[in-house]
Amino acid sequence: MEKMLSIPEIATEMVEKTLMETSDNNSRTLFVVGSKSSGKTSLLYTFLDKNETPRETLVLEYSFGRKSNQKQGIEKTVCHVWEYGGKLNLLKNVLTSIPMHGVHIYCIIIDLSKVKSIWSTLELCLQSYSELEKTPEVIIIGGKYDIFKDYDNEIKKFICTTLRSVSLIYSAHLLFYSSKDPYLVKRGKEILHNMCFGNFSSFKEKNTNFGKPLMVAKGADSWENIGVPKSTIEEVKMRHLSRIPLQPEVTETDVDSGLKLMRSHPETAIDVKVALKYEELRNLTSLDISIDDYLAGIKS
Known part of the structure; x- marks a missing residue:
């Protein structure tokens, strides 16, 4: 009598089968990390054309997307999508255990509406990034822009300076996003699609004006344009925390x-x-x- 498989066992078989059917030449891996309730799942559902209502990611979830390449469907590019929703201080242990195929894309989504937790989220995600054996493409996405846009101009300018500085140091793409703004939803989907199935071409648009949603491709910014001296990550951290100290943890x-x-x-x-x-x-x-x-x- 054939053994009945449990749901986790079926899911494991599906993931393993998908991984076996792809090679490094026609696959990419997107790993999405960051703040809770920052819009990670909503963005991924839009990117993967899922129509379901987004639900909370408890720890780690896997999904994938396929797209025919120029050989008219004979071969398909597969993007393996891993979304992490657990505690960020455990992220590096999870990240190093995930199978990474082909080109790697590391996407950090921060909650712009919680300015006191922006640095801690960035720092933990970037520390985990340094544990990867291969250097991935990095993209930093500022979520909840619909709330952030109404903040005081000086705070917005300061936060944007920090994020542009970090992105410049790590050669990361940077953009702002909101699931409540149709234009930003469309733009976020297009950028992820280009990174996961395209040729990593530079963004069609560029904006460094803190009064509008940031959109800066890697290599398209400079210390002179940001308006601060060339800095190390520790200097950026000190400058940021001097203005916005970390929120004390609740014990x-x-x-x-x-x-x-x-x-x-x-x-x-x-x-x-x-x-x-x-x-x-x-x-x-x-x-x-x-x-x-x-x-x-x-x-x-």
Whole structure:
């Protein structure tokens, strides 16, 4: 009697079969990492022409796309797509275990709406990038531009300077994206399509004006155009953190200490609700507000 395969076993067979059918000459690997809820899955669904409603990526998901090449369908270029949704401090361990075929594209998507976490996200993703045996094409995408565009001009200019500096150091492409802007959705899809199935030709457009969505291909920027002295990554980091310090991480000790302080209500029901709120806080991997601000929200 033939053994019934589980869903994970079937999925593994499908991935292995797809990998076996391709060679380094007609395959590419796209690895997408970055901030949670920054638009990674939405962009990939658009790129792969998926019509389903995007769902949260828990740890690691695989999909692929095919496109006929100039030989009229006799051969197809296959793009293997890996999306990582786990904790970024574990990323390098996952990244080195993923089979990479053909040309590699490393896509970092950051959440522009959370300015205090931009540097930590970039740093962790770039540290993991350095663990790769082969040097991939790198593209940095700033998601949630629909929120970022309404920020103070000085903050926008400063963030854009940081991102352009990092992109210049790592020879990365840079563009801003929003799943709520049809034009930026179309542009993001076209760029990924060109990188995964095309010839890596330079972007058709270029914009370095911080008042509009950035779009800068690698090699198309310079320190002079950015307006800062030639810098190392450590100098860029120091300059960035001098203006926008990192958001302190929320630890269980902080949460438990706060919980003891908050257990002072005469009504038990209120203490129960506070405990539930602290449990939510404990489960968050990052928070863009201070604990004090969060507690103030609970009290109100």
